[in-house]
Amino acid sequence: xxxxxxxxxxxxxxxxxxxxxxxxxxIFKQNETHAIMGPNGGGKSTLAQVIMGHPGxxxxxxxxxxxxxxxxxxxxxxxxxxxxxLGFQYPVEVPGVNFANFLRLAVNENKTKDEKFSPIAFRxxxxxxxxxLVFSEDVTKRFLNEGFSGGEKKKAEILQMSLLxxxxxxxxxxxxGLDVDALKYISKTIANLDFPVGLIVITHYQRILHYLRPDFxxxxxxxxxxxxxxxxxxxxxxxxxxxxxxxx
Amino acid sequence: xxxxxxxxxxxTYGFHKPEKSSFKTPLGINEKIVKAISAYKNELxxxxxxxxxxxxxFRKKNMPSFGPDLSKLNFDKxxxxxxxxxxxxxxxxxxxxxxxxxxxxxxxxxxxxKFLAGVEAQYDSEVVYSNLKNHxxxxxxxxxxxxxxxxxxxxxxxxxxxxxxPLDDNKFSALNSAVWSGGSFIYVPKGVNVPIPLQAYFRIxxxxxxxxxxxxxxxxxxxxxxxxxxxxxPIYTNDSLxxxxxEVFVKKGARVRYTSIQNWSGSVYNLVTKRMQIEENGVGExxxxxxxxxxxxKYPALILKGKGARGExxxxxxxxxxxxxxxxxxxxxxxxxxxxxxxxKSVSRNGGRASYRGLVKIAKGARGSKSHVRCDALxxxxxxxxxxxxxxxxxxxxVTLGHEASVSKVGxxxxxxxxxxxxxxxxxxxxxxxxxxxxxxKELPLEYAVELNRLINLSMEGAVG
Numbered sequence: 059x060x061x062x063x064x065x066x067x068x069x070x071x072x073x074x075x076x077x078x079x080x081x082x083x084x085i086f087k088q089n090e091t092h093a094i095m096g097p098n099g100g101g102k103s104t105l106a107q108v109i110m111g112h113p114g115x116x117x118x119x120x121x122x123x124x125x126x127x128x129x130x131x132x133x134x135x136x137x138x139x140x141x142x143x144l145g146f147q148y149p150v151e152v153p154g155v156n157f158a159n160f161l162r163l164a165v166n167e168n169k170t171k172d173e174k175f176s177p178i179a180f181r182x183x184x185x186x187x188x189x190x191l192v193f194s195e196d197v198t199k200r201f202l203n204e205g206f207s208g209g210e211k212k213k214a215e216i217l218q219m220s221l222l223x224x225x226x227x228x229x230x231x232x233x234x235g236l237d238v239d240a241l242k243y244i245s246k247t248i249a250n251l252d253f254p255v256g257l258i259v260i261t262h263y264q265r266i267l268h269y270l271r272p273d274f275x276x277x278x279x280x281x282x283x284x285x286x287x288x289x290x291x292x293x294x295x296x297x298x299x300x301x302x303x304x305x306x
Numbered sequence: 307x308x309x310x311x312x313x314x315x316x317x318t319y320g321f322h323k324p325e326k327s328s329f330k331t332p333l334g335i336n337e338k339i340v341k342a343i344s345a346y347k348n349e350l351x352x353x354x355x356x357x358x359x360x361x362x363x364f365r366k367k368n369m370p371s372f373g374p375d376l377s378k379l380n381f382d383k384x385x386x387x388x389x390x391x392x393x394x395x396x397x398x399x400x401x402x403x404x405x406x407x408x409x410x411x412x413x414x415x416x417x418x419x420k421f422l423a424g425v426e427a428q429y430d431s432e433v434v435y436s437n438l439k440n441h442x443x444x445x446x447x448x449x450x451x452x453x454x455x456x457x458x459x460x461x462x463x464x465x466x467x468x469x470x471x472p473l474d475d476n477k478f479s480a481l482n483s484a485v486w487s488g489g490s491f492i493y494v495p496k497g498v499n500v501p502i503p504l505q506a507y508f509r510i511x512x513x514x515x516x517x518x519x520x521x522x523x524x525x526x527x528x529x530x531x532x533x534x535x536x537x538x539x540p541i542y543t544n545d546s547l548x549x550x551x552x553e554v555f556v557k558k559g560a561r562v563r564y565t566s567i568q569n570w571s572g573s574v575y576n577l578v579t580k581r582m583q584i585e586e587n588g589v590g591e592x593x594x595x596x597x598x599x600x601x602x603x604k605y606p607a608l609i610l611k612g613k614g615a616r617g618e619x620x621x622x623x624x625x626x627x628x629x630x631x632x633x634x635x636x637x638x639x640x641x642x643x644x645x646x647x648x649x650x651k652s653v654s655r656n657g658g659r660a661s662y663r664g665l666v667k668i669a670k671g672a673r674g675s676k677s678h679v680r681c682d683a684l685x686x687x688x689x690x691x692x693x694x695x696x697x698x699x700x701x702x703x704x705v706t707l708g709h710e711a712s713v714s715k716v717g718x719x720x721x722x723x724x725x726x727x728x729x730x731x732x733x734x735x736x737x738x739x740x741x742x743x744x745x746x747x748k749e750l751p752l753e754y755a756v757e758l759n760r761l762i763n764l765s766m767e768g769a770v771g
Contacts, residue, residue, distance in 0.1 A: 107722075110722075110726050111722075111725075111726075112722055113718065113722065114718065133725065133730075133731070134722060134725040134726045135725040135726075135727075135728050135729055135730045135731070135734075137726075138725070138726055138727055138728035139728055143726070144726050146723065146726075149723065150717070150719045150720050150723045152720055152723070152724065152737070152738060152741055153741050153742065153744070154740065154741025154742055154743070154744030154745065155737050155738070155740070155741035155744075160724070160727075160737060161727075163729065163733065163737075164727040164728050164729055167728045167729065168728065201741070201744075202741075218727065222727065222728070
């Protein structure tokens with residue numbers, strides 16, 4: 059049976075009381091690729107963060123289910139262990155924490171004692187994966203996101219995903235601020251992942267979808283999914299803008 | 307929600323051995339007691355006079371007017387001298403069994419074999435073991451306890467003792483001068499490079515005992531030495547006092563690194579005066595780790611006396627429950643083109659309090675001098691506290707002075723990010739804290755770095771629910 063991630067009538071507000079999501083329902087299956095598009099401030103990033111369990115948002119109604127299990131109240135680490143991954147739009151810098159050591163710790167969390175990676179084996183594995191993403195410096199020697207360029211941060215998120223092997227990956231604008239080459243490396247890495255994954259890609263642009271070929275495209279405006287469709291919807295949006303869809 | 311802290315349980319050095327003294331003074335301090343210590347040590351008149359003069363100053367001096375509350379420190383309830391054994395040994399097999407057990411538990415003899423050029427071990431008031439590997443002895447290096455140095459090299463000791471930290475410097479340096487016992491004496495001849503560290507290990511074993519070691523390091527022209535000291539004590543309900551005085555002399559073109567890892571138990575007041583004088587083109591470095599003690603007041607000083615002298619301080623303080631770390635450093639620029647860097651990092655949690663107290667003084671004539679101060683504090687909860695008290699006193703025009711300070715809490719975004727990768731809150735917090743102190747930990751000898759990381763990780767457990 060394929061794994062499912064179900065968002066059911068989700069209502070979310072900030073701690074300060076601002077209502078952001080006003081009843082979002084979506085069904086994601088493993089091996090499917092979904093794109094979520096929509097104008098700025100529509101609630102896309104909030105949806106991503108709420109699925110991962112960000113403590114700064116309050117769910118007032120609705121629930122999130124992974125394979126039927128209600129994860130709405132779980133902490134982010136427990137959601138990660140159930141196979142959810144969030145690729146951040148703006149990954150934070152964590153000074154002094156070595157990228158490879160951190161990622162090894164995270165990857166080994168879900169492994170039995172015999173399966174755990176040794177530091178050397180893991181470094182080699184990272185280097186192999188990192189090669190395809192073309193980092194300018196040896197990422198294993200650097201601190202987590204510290205001093206990374208915008209493009210390197212995005213690449214590092216994808217690198218983490220490729221090693222953590224989640225069942226569902228929400229990628230929050232993995233393409234923003236990338237040059238043409240970086241976009242190509244990232245898209246190819248995502249398209250050629252060596253494990254089954256349900257992708258939920260938040261984006262403003264058609265170009266990454268050209269590589270990822272979404273099965274579904276959803277438009278989130280003002281806290282609501284106002285339209286869902288296939289890959290063609292993204293093309294229409296690029297041509298006509300959101301306003302036209304919203305007004306229909 | 308578990309709220310209890312395991313910091314006390316994580317203190318691995320809290321064990322104690324039965325007290326066996328070969329000579330112990332009654333509680334309190336007075337002229338009779340000072341004379342008794344001097345007599346027991348068979349000291350010459352000059353040293354006895356030094357002590358008695360210091361005692362008079364100690365009585366006149368007020369307690370420090372700044373920093374932590376010391377009013378609970380009762381001098382009448384402390385023992386100022388406790389000699390655990392009647393001998394000093396050069397072989398571990400000769401050291402009395404209880405004492406040897408203690409050092410074995412801490413791992414000192416093993417470390418000596420692996421990566422040290424010499425070791426000295428002080429137990430309460432006296433040094434019980436000291437050994438310098440032959441090779442260095444042949445090159446003229448002296449590494450011995452201070453009492454032996456007073457007897458064997460009196461002229462050398464007289465030339466330096468109390469010149470950097472005068473008797474009347476402060477109440478606790480005066481106290482140390484009156485009742486001092488033990489400590490290290492290191493002399494490195496001109497041009498001699500000792501590439502592997504010399505280490506001293508200070509242990510307080512008896513209850514309510516004060517430890518007052520006195521250390522002098524002299525690095526002659528163009529020489530190099532790295533001295534490491536480690537400190538620990540059993541957990542007692544009665545307070546102990548550790549008041550050391552350290553004087554380091556870095557001659558022209560020499561370099562000295564002084565690494566100190568203070569991991570006293572939570573019943574120890576650590577009130578220490580440390581100074582380093584650096585001559586022309588010399589380099590002096592303090593690496594100062596403060597993990598333990600109840601109250602800690604320590605501000606290692608760099609006195610940049612010769613032109614082109616450089617000084618560096620890396621200070622780390624960890625303040626847990628019932629701990630007050632008042633630490634920092636001083637840089638006194640007295641000559642042209644001198645540079646100093648003071649870097650301080652503190653972590654406070656579970657109601658702990660950490661303060662940075664620093665002084666940068668650039669005297670008239672110290673043209674072209676540069677000083678950079680950076681202090682960062684990390685707070686792990688709302689109960690904990692951090693303060694900074696920097697003072698700059700600049701009397702010269704052509705100088706560069708930089709000061710940066712930051713106070714941060716473990717950020718919600720950092721925690722969320724790390725937890726989204728499957729790490730629990732404790733793991734994530736430990737990573738953030740270890741990352742924060744990384745710039746200082748990387749300067750520590752490996753075994754200390756490992757120990758420090760272990761301590762920080764242990765003390766995080768059970769801290770968050």
